[in-house]
Amino acid sequence: MSVNEQENLPSQEIVQVDENHVIAERREKLKAIRSQGVAFPNDFKPDALAANIHAAHGGTENEAFEANAVNVKVAGRMMLKRVMGKASFATIQDKSGRIQLFIGSSNLEEATYEAFKHWDLGDIIGATGYLFKTKTGELSVKVTELRLLTKSLRPLPEKFHGLQDQEVKYRQRYVDLITSEEARATFVARSKVVSAIRNFMIQNEFLEVETPMLHPIPGGAAAKPFTTHHNALDMQMFMRIAPELYLKRLVVGGFERVFEMNRNFRNEGLSVRHNPEFTMMEFYAAYTDYRWLMDFTEQCIRAAAIAARGTAVLQYDGKEVDLSKPFERLTIVGAIQKYAPEYTLAQLHDAEFLRVELYKRGIKVFEHAGLGSLQLSLFEETAEAHLWQPTYIVDYPVEVSPLARASDKNPEITERFELFITGREMANGFSELNDAEDQAARFHAQMKAKEAGDQEAMFYDADFIRALEYGMPPAGGCGIGIDRLVMLITDSPSIRDVILFPHMRPEA
RNA sequence: GGGGUGUUAGCUCAGCUGGUAGAGCAGCGGACUUUUAAUCCGUUUGUCGUGGGUUCGAUCCCCGCACGCCCUACCA
Numbered sequence: 001m002s003v004n005e006q007e008n009l010p011s012q013e014i015v016q017v018d019e020n021h022v023i024a025e026r027r028e029k030l031k032a033i034r035s036q037g038v039a040f041p042n043d044f045k046p047d048a049l050a051a052n053i054h055a056a057h058g059g060t061e062n063e064a065f066e067a068n069a070v071n072v073k074v075a076g077r078m079m080l081k082r083v084m085g086k087a088s089f090a091t092i093q094d095k096s097g098r099i100q101l102f103i104g105s106s107n108l109e110e111a112t113y114e115a116f117k118h119w120d121l122g123d124i125i126g127a128t129g130y131l132f133k134t135k136t137g138e139l140s141v142k143v144t145e146l147r148l149l150t151k152s153l154r155p156l157p158e159k160f161h162g163l164q165d166q167e168v169k170y171r172q173r174y175v176d177l178i179t180s181e182e183a184r185a186t187f188v189a190r191s192k193v194v195s196a197i198r199n200f201m202i203q204n205e206f207l208e209v210e211t212p213m214l215h216p217i218p219g220g221a222a223a224k225p226f227t228t229h230h231n232a233l234d235m236q237m238f239m240r241i242a243p244e245l246y247l248k249r250l251v252v253g254g255f256e257r258v259f260e261m262n263r264n265f266r267n268e269g270l271s272v273r274h275n276p277e278f279t280m281m282e283f284y285a286a287y288t289d290y291r292w293l294m295d296f297t298e299q300c301i302r303a304a305a306i307a308a309r310g311t312a313v314l315q316y317d318g319k320e321v322d323l324s325k326p327f328e329r330l331t332i333v334g335a336i337q338k339y340a341p342e343y344t345l346a347q348l349h350d351a352e353f354l355r356v357e358l359y360k361r362g363i364k365v366f367e368h369a370g371l372g373s374l375q376l377s378l379f380e381e382t383a384e385a386h387l388w389q390p391t392y393i394v395d396y397p398v399e400v401s402p403l404a405r406a407s408d409k410n411p412e413i414t415e416r417f418e419l420f421i422t423g424r425e426m427a428n429g430f431s432e433l434n435d436a437e438d439q440a441a442r443f444h445a446q447m448k449a450k451e452a453g454d455q456e457a458m459f460y461d462a463d464f465i466r467a468l469e470y471g472m473p474p475a476g477g478c479g480i481g482i483d484r485l486v487m488l489i490t491d492s493p494s495i496r497d498v499i500l501f502p503h504m505r506p507e508a
Numbered sequence: 509g510g511g512g513u514g515u516u517a518g519c520u521c522a523g524c525u526g527g528u529a530g531a532g533c534a535g536c537g538g539a540c541u542u543u544u545a546a547u548c549c550g551u552u553u554g555u556c557g558u559g560g561g562u563u564c565g566a567u568c569c570c571c572g573c574a575c576g577c578c579c580u581a582c583c584a
Contacts (some may be wrong), residue, residue: 005527016515020517020518020553021518021535021536021552021553022518022534022535022553024537026535052563057569072540080544080545080546082543082544082546082547083540083546084539084540084541084542084543084546084547085539085540085541086540087540087541087542087543088541088543089542089543089544100542100543100544102542104541104542106541120534121534127541134540134542134543134544135542135543136543137546138542138543138580139571140542154518155518155519155534155535156518156519156534157519157520157522157533157534158518158519158521158531158532158534158545159519159534160520160532160533160545161519161520161521161545162517162519162520163520163521164519164520164521165519165576166576166577167515167575167576167577168576170576172542173578208538221584222583223582223583223584224583226570230548257541265582266583266584268582268583268584269509269581269582269583271579271580271581271583272578273583273584274582274584278584279584296524317563337528395535400526410519417584418584425583425584426584428584436568450533456582456583479584481570481584483584484584494513495584504575504576505574505575505576506575507575
């Protein structure tokens with residue numbers, strides 16, 4: 001490794017993290033445990049989960065338990081502890097939920113009971129015993145054998161209020177997950193969304209594929225890429241901003257229906273809607289067009305919501321979002337007319353008028369922007385935020401859609417849509433441009449725009465053109481923003497709430 | 509990038525237009541054989557984010573910086 005490469009690596013100096021008297025006390029306890037044998041045993045095998053126990057025996061009464069004892073071995077993190085002389089209670093939490101343990105000195109070795117008194121909240125314990133109901137009717141485990149499986153050295157957040165500090169919730173997601181049922185539910189829902197989408201695609205005869213994340217030429221979207229360097233090849237590479245051009249190469253190859261659900265990377269700002277790496281489900285289907293895509297995308301999103309929530313009628317930020325009905329479809333101009341009726345149709349088709357109007361509203365537009373781009377800017381300004389219920393916007397101008405097929409009736413617009421829900425873009429799809437010569441011309445136009453200062457204009461990808469020259473069947477393709485969809489389905493206000501480890505600045 | 513706002517004990521939070529910090533939880537010690545955020549008694553813990561400034565004196569007022577959150581911009 002050269003000196004230069006070493007300089008790029010993070011420093012390996014060990015940072016001494018916060019220590020305090022609570023941790024010091026626990027380290028002393030661990031030291032004592034170590035001196036007595038194996039401190040971190042791995043021979044306790046639970047045979048029951050809290051939720052299953054409640055489901056199976058929630059209705060069982062003590063007479064039945066006395067007639068037929070139900071023995072269980074449970075394990076989990078101790079979340080609550082109530083020590084009272086010779087009989088105590090503890091609540092443990094496993095992946096499924098919580099269950100109460102009754103720990104009485106009469107059922108247990110005296111030494112074990114004494115040791116238990118000094119265990120801490122957050123310790124991971126294993127308990128063997130039989131089920132019964134306390135006199136308040138709570139299903140519990142009467143413990144006959146109790147073991148400390150993992151000593152926790154750090155105190156958990158306050159047991160009632162939980163972790164409140166948003167920064168710590170993001171930086172130390174493990175603590176958030178321990179203490180917040182809501183956070184756990186969000187990520188379980190995310191997993192259900194992802195698998196529902198995958199199942200939906202596979203049921204519809206799509207082939208799941210994995211295309212490169214390291215691209216020699218960034219393409220498939222208008223965005224700033226992350227750059228990196230491959231040492232052995234001594235070449236610059238880019239983290240992909242979209243898989244589009246590779247997926248279309250596969251359509252050329254004869255995989256007529258493909259999808260990929262994975263990460264894209266864009267070197268842009270962070271916000272409640274943007275993380276530098278985000279998950280996109282992108283799919284292509286030969287012999288379909290943008291109208292078919294809209295129907296299909298709608299069904300896919302509906303299936304995901306039902307899988308995660310059991311319904312397609314959701315609540316987001318206190319307001320209803322109805323995914324169960326057919327999604328509305330509006331043209332860009334139609335949407336402006338609906339949400340900003342003060343403009344006449346003639347004005348909306350007058351480039352000079354739009355230019356002045358956008359200037360008045362403080363919107364900057366490129367000097368070479370055509371009518372379509374100007375209409376799009378006014379749409380974004382006046383209509384986009386109002387698209388709370390699912391709405392497809394169609395008729396995107398060709399100049400901002402370099403990979404989309406132009407309309408056969410109007411060469412200025414493309415067969416493209418974007419889907420908006422809660423005022424946010426959720427998906428983007430179009431009939432694909434499969435005319436290699438037209439695509440080459442569009443790439444040339446992008447190169448010109450790049451030279452004119454448009455940093456996000458696309459690069460010319462000669463191999464992609466070569467692929468199209470072999471012939472790509474007519475096709476439709478679409479990308480669905482998974483993080484934003486999960487935000488919607490889990491009623492989360494920030495993208496950081498649906499990404500397990502969102503990007504943060506290094507800790508101060 | 510611009511604007512707003514926050515940072516006090518391990519955690520959740522108080523803190524009077526300025527006099528060197530408190531509560532609850534957790535911890536430690538004690539009582540208690542059916543608790544539910546157990547209860548009761550006793551008790552430990554702080555570079556008040558950080559660096560300056562004003563002041564006899566700053567957690568508090570002013571300025572810079574770091575980090576977070578919200579809005580905004582680019583974008584999905």
